[in-house]
Amino acid sequence: MSSPHTFKVTAGIVCVMRRSYFTNSYFTDTPSGLVAIDAGMKSHGGDMLAALAELGRTPSDVRAILVTHWHNDHAAGAAELAEVTRAPVYYHQTEALHLTRVKAFAGVRGAISSWVPETGPLVLVKGLLGNAPQRAVAATHFVAHGQVILEEFEVIETPGHTEGHVSYYHLPTGTLFAGDALAVIAQRIRFMARPVTEDLEKARRSMQKCMDREIHFVCPGHREPLMTNAEAEVQRFRALLDSSTPWPLFG
Numbered sequence: 001m002s003s004p005h006t007f008k009v010t011a012g013i014v015c016v017m018r019r020s021y022f023t024n025s026y027f028t029d030t031p032s033g034l035v036a037i038d039a040g041m042k043s044h045g046g047d048m049l050a051a052l053a054e055l056g057r058t059p060s061d062v063r064a065i066l067v068t069h070w071h072n073d074h075a076a077g078a079a080e081l082a083e084v085t086r087a088p089v090y091y092h093q094t095e096a097l098h099l100t101r102v103k104a105f106a107g108v109r110g111a112i113s114s115w116v117p118e119t120g121p122l123v124l125v126k127g128l129l130g131n132a133p134q135r136a137v138a139a140t141h142f143v144a145h146g147q148v149i150l151e152e153f154e155v156i157e158t159p160g161h162t163e164g165h166v167s168y169y170h171l172p173t174g175t176l177f178a179g180d181a182l183a184v185i186a187q188r189i190r191f192m193a194r195p196v197t198e199d200l201e202k203a204r205r206s207m208q209k210c211m212d213r214e215i216h217f218v219c220p221g222h223r224e225p226l227m228t229n230a231e232a233e234v235q236r237f238r239a240l241l242d243s244s245t246p247w248p249l250f251g
């Protein structure tokens, strides 16, 4: 297994990036401990735990696990991370049927999913085939729009990519943890690709909601975070969203 690449977004925010899909999770330092945003791609949690070790931190430093949505590349490691750290898990109730595997596909499809190895690009395929991550993870808390978690993370309901998708806005630093509500490519905010967006109308409104915030950094679920000139870029993208620009096929 190749270890994820870890790097700082701000003094207190670390991005954990994998090679496949350039999938990101994050650790944010808060006065009450580390907060994980999404939990990566492996149900054994090895990628998150390796990142934690690289930071010189221990599982007991993790104070909370915030999940944006149920897709395997974001939630596969949540069960293990929760077990090892004993940290509470937060996500939207609408994602619960997937995350607790109630909606997991049984039969041939479910069996194929369980046989697919958690390797590289197969991780996402495995989750989509099974309609759930491999390991069920119960929420300690369901989140709702406007709620502030640990006095620092405001919940923004951002349905569209999935029905119960949420983003988290870190108030002290003006950082948007967007999950897959939007993309960032080459320091530009972009639409997600159309084929991976369940509901285009909702997804557009979700992005508009996010762009209302004063944003200094955008930490997306994939590829590199937006770390420079975010204010101007948010304004540009907000204007694009408000125009009648059709949703680009590949985002």
Ligand SMILES: [Zn+2]
Pocket (backbone or CB within 6 Å): 069, 071, 161, 180
């Ligand atoms: Zn996703």
Ligand SMILES: [Zn+2]
Pocket (backbone or CB within 6 Å): 023, 071, 073, 074, 180, 221, 222
């Ligand atoms: Zn994703």
